[in-house]
Amino acid sequence: xxxxxxxxxxxxxRISTTGTALSAEGSFEFVAVLTEKLVSVKSGExxxxxxxxxxxxxxxxxxxxxxDSFKEMDGLEYQSMGPSTGDVKKVRVSGVEVAxxxxxxxxxxxxxxxxxxxxxxxxESNGQFFNIRYMLKGTRVEKGRRIAEIExxxxxxxxxxxIKPMIALVDLADxxxxxxxxxxELSMGTVKLKGSYSxxxx
Numbered sequence: 001x002x003x004x005x006x007x008x009x010x011x012x013x014r015i016s017t018t019g020t021a022l023s024a025e026g027s028f029e030f031v032a033v034l035t036e037k038l039v040s041v042k043s044g045e046x047x048x049x050x051x052x053x054x055x056x057x058x059x060x061x062x063x064x065x066x067x068d069s070f071k072e073m074d075g076l077e078y079q080s081m082g083p084s085t086g087d088v089k090k091v092r093v094s095g096v097e098v099a100x101x102x103x104x105x106x107x108x109x110x111x112x113x114x115x116x117x118x119x120x121x122x123x124e125s126n127g128q129f130f131n132i133r134y135m136l137k138g139t140r141v142e143k144g145r146r147i148a149e150i151e152x153x154x155x156x157x158x159x160x161x162x163i164k165p166m167i168a169l170v171d172l173a174d175x176x177x178x179x180x181x182x183x184x185e186l187s188m189g190t191v192k193l194k195g196s197y198s199x200x201x202x
Contacts, residue, residue: 003175019195026061131155
């Protein structure tokens, strides 16, 4: 499995995430549309133009400041760069390039995998990076396209714990995400929260 769309391909995703504090009073909700366009492929590195349009962003209680942070993301434009496995290695904002590691999407194995086989990767969640173990659950044809179903669970001993395993559907024609959803518990400093996350291509 590899991310391999043609240069110029454009995708739109609706990203939704919610969180409710378990150890205090507070909650947040974030809904945004991410538009991304593949602008170049050079020496195995894919460069994407990306833009956020925030549809909803709110925070209450211990997450009150999240509302302002979410609003600041509206209209944000940046570039991300990484290999065809899907992980992000660099991000460029306003011409300034910084190192990055992980991604909010699925990271493919660097080697071919069969149904039932697993691989490890690092992913980003709420600005923190975590180790995750993926497993290829199977492939099937759905609505005329061949898709892969991938399950993801966070590794033990981290600040995040899987409540409902991540289930991702990937279009095998271009290696791009169709949808993903998960539920988790996350410790942020002294606050523990239960959260949900979903991404849907439309």
